[in-house]
Amino acid sequence: MKLCDFVVPGAIVPELPAGNKESAIRAMVASLQKAGSIKAEDEENIVAAILKREELGSTGIGRGVAVPHTKHGSTDKLIAAIALAKEGVDFASLDGEPVYIIFLLVSPPDRPGDHLRGLENISRHLRNDHFCKFLRQSKTSEDIWELLTEADNNEI
């Protein structure tokens, strides 16, 4: 599985408006809806599920990155949105640092393996300092998509 297999090109938000964890998650789920990956009537329910998951423990994983996620019956395949927050968002991460890169995942409940492989893929690339640095420096959706393609091809 590659990043470009599950990141939705139309759901890349290169600059989130300043805000908090909830507004960031809302903006990213809205981008998935606008891209046609989830239905409008499921949007609020998905936001609520992701926020509920965050209550169990923050998905801020350090290095300025968070991976909010949920399993939801409205999608039949793993999908992801990416957003950059230049100002940083307080995600209540374990390391106490703000988050600048957010990967938001929605996966079907009956495909736990795909969810694991999505998390594996993202985590593997996030261990690469160059990938994190170049991602944070990206200005446009096209820049980010190009970076994901290079990461998939092990060119970073």
Added chain:
Amino acid sequence: MSEAVIHRRTVTVINEQGLHFRPCQLIALAAQQHQSSVILSRGATRADAKSLLELLTLAAEQGTNLELEVAGPDAIDALNEVTELFSCGFQSPPRSV
């Protein structure tokens, strides 16, 4: 001498959803409580169990066997604690951070 000993055990992922975010978080929190090094391996992929990011790279589904390697002054405690998490399918109450 005793600190050089590596204690090994095979652990199995028994929970239906596999080693997703929350189980990895519980393992990392448990491993971080100990001075010993704690490594989980799946084939050639080795993860420092104190790092959530590294644990997530294991992508271990239900039924996967992982090799647990622990070395250090409190190795037995660390080994037992991490093994217990796998044995109970990560159902134990979250420990306070």
